[in-house]
Amino acid sequence: MNRKPQVADEPLVVEEGSGEPGSAPRRGFLAGIGAAAAAGLALVAPLWSGVRVALDPLGRSSGEADLIPVAKLAAIPDDGVPHKFRVVTDRVDAWNTHRQLPVGAVYLRRSGDSVEALNVVCPHAGCFVNIAADRSRFVCPCHKSSFDLSGAVNDPASPSPRDMDTLDVEIRGDDVWVRFQNFLPGRAEKEPVA
Amino acid sequence: MTPQPPPGDSALFIPRLLDWLDHRTGYRRLLRLALVESIPGGAKWRYVWGSTLTFAIVVQFITGIALWAAYSPNAQGAWESVYYIENVMAGGSMLRGIHHYMAHATMVLLVLHLMQVVVAGAYKAPREVNFWFGIALLHLVLGLSLTGYLLPWDQKGYWATKVATSIATITPVVGPALQEVLVGGADYGHLTLTRFFALHAGVLPGALIALIAAHVFLFRRHGVTTGGLRAQMDGGGHGDAEKGEEGGDPDAAPARVRTGQFWPDQALRDAVACLAVMAAVLYLVIRSGGAPLGAPADAAEPYAAARPEWYFMFLFQWLKYFPAGTEIIGALVIPGVVVTLVALMPFAGKWRLGHRFNVGFTGAVLAGIGLLTWQAYAQDRADPDFVAAQEAAEADAARVVELAAGPDGIPPSGALTLLRNDPLTQGPRLFADRCASCHSYDGHDGLGGELAEAPTAADLAGFASREWLTGLLDPQRVATPEYFGGTAFARGRMVRMVQSRIAGLDDAGRADLAKVVKALSAEAALPYQAEADEAERGEIAEGAELLSAVGIGCTECHEWHGTVERSLGPVLTAFGSREWLEAFIRDASHPRFYGERNDRMPAFGPDEILSEVEVGLLVGWLRGEG
Numbered sequence: 001m002n003r004k005p006q007v008a009d010e011p012l013v014v015e016e017g018s019g020e021p022g023s024a025p026r027r028g029f030l031a032g033i034g035a036a037a038a039a040g041l042a043l044v045a046p047l048w049s050g051v052r053v054a055l056d057p058l059g060r061s062s063g064e065a066d067l068i069p070v071a072k073l074a075a076i077p078d079d080g081v082p083h084k085f086r087v088v089t090d091r092v093d094a095w096n097t098h099r100q101l102p103v104g105a106v107y108l109r110r111s112g113d114s115v116e117a118l119n120v121v122c123p124h125a126g127c128f129v130n131i132a133a134d135r136s137r138f139v140c141p142c143h144k145s146s147f148d149l150s151g152a153v154n155d156p157a158s159p160s161p162r163d164m165d166t167l168d169v170e171i172r173g174d175d176v177w178v179r180f181q182n183f184l185p186g187r188a189e190k191e192p193v194a
Numbered sequence: 195m196t197p198q199p200p201p202g203d204s205a206l207f208i209p210r211l212l213d214w215l216d217h218r219t220g221y222r223r224l225l226r227l228a229l230v231e232s233i234p235g236g237a238k239w240r241y242v243w244g245s246t247l248t249f250a251i252v253v254q255f256i257t258g259i260a261l262w263a264a265y266s267p268n269a270q271g272a273w274e275s276v277y278y279i280e281n282v283m284a285g286g287s288m289l290r291g292i293h294h295y296m297a298h299a300t301m302v303l304l305v306l307h308l309m310q311v312v313v314a315g316a317y318k319a320p321r322e323v324n325f326w327f328g329i330a331l332l333h334l335v336l337g338l339s340l341t342g343y344l345l346p347w348d349q350k351g352y353w354a355t356k357v358a359t360s361i362a363t364i365t366p367v368v369g370p371a372l373q374e375v376l377v378g379g380a381d382y383g384h385l386t387l388t389r390f391f392a393l394h395a396g397v398l399p400g401a402l403i404a405l406i407a408a409h410v411f412l413f414r415r416h417g418v419t420t421g422g423l424r425a426q427m428d429g430g431g432h433g434d435a436e437k438g439e440e441g442g443d444p445d446a447a448p449a450r451v452r453t454g455q456f457w458p459d460q461a462l463r464d465a466v467a468c469l470a471v472m473a474a475v476l477y478l479v480i481r482s483g484g485a486p487l488g489a490p491a492d493a494a495e496p497y498a499a500a501r502p503e504w505y506f507m508f509l510f511q512w513l514k515y516f517p518a519g520t521e522i523i524g525a526l527v528i529p530g531v532v533v534t535l536v537a538l539m540p541f542a543g544k545w546r547l548g549h550r551f552n553v554g555f556t557g558a559v560l561a562g563i564g565l566l567t568w569q570a571y572a573q574d575r576a577d578p579d580f581v582a583a584q585e586a587a588e589a590d591a592a593r594v595v596e597l598a599a600g601p602d603g604i605p606p607s608g609a610l611t612l613l614r615n616d617p618l619t620q621g622p623r624l625f626a627d628r629c630a631s632c633h634s635y636d637g638h639d640g641l642g643g644e645l646a647e648a649p650t651a652a653d654l655a656g657f658a659s660r661e662w663l664t665g666l667l668d669p670q671r672v673a674t675p676e677y678f679g680g681t682a683f684a685r686g687r688m689v690r691m692v693q694s695r696i697a698g699l700d701d702a703g704r705a706d707l708a709k710v711v712k713a714l715s716a717e718a719a720l721p722y723q724a725e726a727d728e729a730e731r732g733e734i735a736e737g738a739e740l741l742s743a744v745g746i747g748c749t750e751c752h753e754w755h756g757t758v759e760r761s762l763g764p765v766l767t768a769f770g771s772r773e774w775l776e777a778f779i780r781d782a783s784h785p786r787f788y789g790e791r792n793d794r795m796p797a798f799g800p801d802e803i804l805s806e807v808e809v810g811l812l813v814g815w816l817r818g819e820g
Contacts, residue, residue, distance in 0.1 A: 057379045058371055074801035077631060084627060086494045093269060093383035102494035102614075103381075120496070124521070125513070126360035127353060128496035133579070135646045141498035141583060142357060143514045153518065161518040182380070186364035186521055193370075193380045 065181035065192070070106060072174050076115060081135050082107035082149055084120065087180045106167060106178055107131070107138075109149065117167040117178045118151045124160040126185045138164065161188045227414075229457035235420045236454030237463055243307035244413070245464035246471050248406065250300045253472070254338075257293040258395065265345070267391035268384050270608035272347035273490040277598055277609065280487055291479030294486075297339055299475050301505045304332055305560065312539070312556045315549055316419035322540035324412040327405055329537055334402050336505075341394035343503055347387060349587060352491035353500035355390075356382065357510075361525050382493065489590035490610040498583035501574070508563040511570035532559055582642065593619055615807075621815020624808055629654070632680075632794065650680035651795070657816050658718035658770025660726070663711045669697035682793035687751065688763060695747070706740045710748070713737025718770030722818045741766070764788065775813045779804070 068089045076083055086102045105128075107118040122129045127142035137154060138147040146155040151164030168179035182193045216222045233241070264283060266275040279286040308328070311317055317325035344355040359377055363369040378385025454460065479485075502510050509529070516524035535542075535555065542548045574580045590613065597612040598604050605611055613619045625633070625640030631647070636655035639645050653676045656662040665671045672692040678684050699707060716727045716734045727734065742749040742757050751762040764787040768774045777784065780799025783792040798804040804812065 055375060057374050057377070057385065060379060072802040074796070075803035079631070084496075091381075093381070094378070094385050096270075096384065102492070105494050105496075124360075125357040127357060127500055128498070130496060130498055130579070133643055133646065139579075141496075141580065142500055142510075157517050159513060159516055159518065159521060161521060184363050184370055185360040186525075188519065191370075 065179050067168070067170055067177040068180050069172075069175045070117075070178045070180075071108060071176045073110070073113070073115070073171060073176055074174065076108050076110040076176065078110050078112065080109065080111055080149070082109040082116075082118065082131060082138075084131070087178070089180070104180060104182070106180065107151075107164075108169075108176065108178075113171065115169050115171060115176050116150070117169045117176075119165040119167055119180075119182065121165070121182060121185075122160060123162045123165060123183065123185055123190075124158075129164065161186060162190065165190055229461070231414060231417075231456035231460075233418050233420075233454045233456060233460055235418075236452050237456075237459035239463055239467070240310060241418060241460060242464050242467035243303060243310050244410075246467050247300065247303045247307055248410070249464075249468040250296050250303055250471060251402065251406065253296045253475075254293060254300070255399065257289055257296070258399070260289055261293060262395055265391075267345065267387040269347065269382075269387060269491075270606070270610075272345060272387050273487075274598075274604050274609050276346040276348075276487055277595065277604070280484060281595060281599065287484035288479060291482070291484040292475060294484075295475045295478040295482075297342065298478070298503075298505070299471055300335055301339070303471070304335060308332070309556065309560070311419075312553055314419045315543065317539050317552070318543045318549075319540065321412070321416050321419070324409060324416065325540055326537060327409045327412065329533070331402065331405050331409060334398055334405065338394060338398050338402070339503060339505065341390045341398065344390050345387070345394060346487055347491045348488035348591070349491055349495070349497045350486070350488040350500065352382065352493075353497045354502045357500065357502070361513075361521075364522050364525060366522075382491070487591060487595075488587055489594050489613060490608065492610055492613075497587065498579065499587040501570075504567065507570040508566035511566040511573075586641065590619060615811070617811045617814030617819055620808070620811040624804065624812045625654075625815070628798070628804060629812075648680070649675055652677050652681075654816055657775075658715060659720055659723060660711055660715045663715055664708075667692055667696055667707060667711065669693045682791075686791075703746070706737075706743070707746060709733050709737030710741050710746055711737070713741060714748075714766060714769055717766070717768050718774075718817070720770070720817055761785070762791075770817075772813055772817060772819075775816065776809050779809050779812065 068087060070087055071085045075085075084105055085108055087104045087106055088100050088102050091098045091101045091103050105120045107120060109116045109118075120128050122140040122142065122145055124140065124143055124145050127140050129138045129140045129145075129147070131137075132139050135149075137149065138151065139145070140160070143159045145153070145158040145160035147158075147160070147164050148154040151166060153160055153163055165183045167181065170177045170179075184191045184193055261279065264275060264279045264286070266272060276290070280290055281287070311325065311328065340355070340358060344351045359373050362376065363373045365372055374380065376386075376389060378389050501507065509525075513521065513524055536559075539552045539555075543552055545551075593616065594609055594613050597616060598609055622635075622640040625635055626643065629635075630639035630645060632649060632651040634645055634649040634653045634655075636653065637645075666677050669692050671677060673679050673684050673689050678686070678689050683689060696707065712727075712730055713734045714737070715723060719727070738755075740746060741754050748754060748766060749757045750759050752758065753761055753765040753767060755767050764778070765774075778787050781797045782788050782795035783790065783797060788795070796803055798809065799806075
């Protein structure tokens, strides 16, 4: 039963180039090009589809932001101080559609019958801006950007490149509607997130 | 056909099998290549860092794959699956703990390895390419940390990663597109998790394996850098020269180069160092009881305790020093320049004093990072708002785990709804937002914060409890801001009645009053008073009769189970019960309560200041339910 292993005892002889001696290098070169091209071609479809899926979000603009009813006018104290309200709306998250989900928050400030709205997100790096305990100003808990109650940067050392983002407000009857949208952080101009 | 062992000669079976295996695979040669490595100057403890790093990464692969088998990357399942691993699965807390703290250990080991390489001059020719591989590995590990931080989908990871992806948008030209591809859209959601998970568990570890293989291959090709700092600067080629120079013991000064072997001399030191690393990690895991898990991520809930993991805190602090418009310099330009300078060390090292410069530069950068990190923590410790935010975050984290472990468990909509529907969590927040501009709660704003202005309406802590009612009926206290002091009722009938008639009660009358308080408080059926209410049913029944008695005479103004002379004040039937309190908050101007005598209490229901659900949450908390 003791068979001698047959493998690898004799080295495999690789013949370099076959056929006429003069055409060998040229043939080898063409074969190389062919091999690279075939292999490359074979990878086109998987790579292309993979990259397409990876870049899919780029094509999906959420479109123009809609006005969303955020609060009753009577619910905002007429005290000149911003009050925080949750923004509750339908939200599509990839394969799920959520009905009436809290998607963010706004500060609403009422004086008489007019209302100003600010997005709570800091224009510096996207943290949730707090109103100071004494209600005199806004402070970002992350990098300490500071804003006055109208949302304007009030400290030259603030890292925020612009004032807090104001949002369009419409008062329809008793309801306050806000065009809720987020803006790209870290730049001086307000550019909506696509 | 497998070779059969000769009968009765089983002792030879194993060696023969190995011979066969070697013949078919050539494994012995590979093993020799892996283990037989001569180390000029002998094995040394200071050569262990690379091996401990490899070990740390192997541990991350083992624990990471085990975690993967239980983790679900989606917005309604990520936190929940991590909760399940951490709190329900056998060994889960230990597994997560090891993965978490080994990530920390990897950072420390990377820095030690880098320092060792720089000080020993191991970045110099011919090892430049391997040095760059090392720098690339450093970035891969940072990327693994950054992506891993988000995966539990808790408030901490969510808000800290939001800062990181926000910073990505300031990259010139491609910034916004880069962020969108990374996040999987305009908002954080399912695709953010699937993408971060693919990076964390697929792309980055794959690249890490390839680079480590190349790194180790090149290391073996070049061998250990034996030259110490001194030997290098003295122009000595071999580190062993320094041994001779330094040698305190002349007898021991060797004339020839002593050569050690990787196996087993260095391997023993490496293995002991790996064991020490593991022991340190286990100590951290046991001391902290596993890896932290905050409350589930919530875009609508402020998180003032948002901070990155400690090894990114220096960058966090660094950004505070770049005012408007200069952020890009702090976030991208300066870090880019520093990394480039580090990558150019092999060339700088060629110049006279170049090595000294490199060592000094590395030291300065590390010292700067250390200083910024210390500053970040010192500032946070000194900031009462941050300390409060962190305590609130810890309370939320503990509460959601309590709810998730409760009888109702986690619904398919995710654990976030547990906190959103929890009176204990939402009550204080609603109170601070909507009530604390007039009311106080035990002197604070509901969340423990100071009131912005002096309260103008009653303190509602323990509302309708015996203590609360006893204070209300105390002539000394009824007109203080704790009760009616700040309201129009300060000069009203109720206050006058308490200050005249009740103040004039004799001992027997005061005993009756105590029974009345018990009877009235029993109407609320407060869960925390249930035992006392049950035990003192007799007194409560007496009090219910006394309530309309002449001496005390509540029913002269208030309705009490159908008994009323003139309806002037709120109905006392079911006073403080859930239904009563909800109706009161919805509309205190209702004839059942203050009617047109209502003083500034908004109509929270009709004006939709609070939704039905919110009123229910607020009342649940005020009544101490849940």
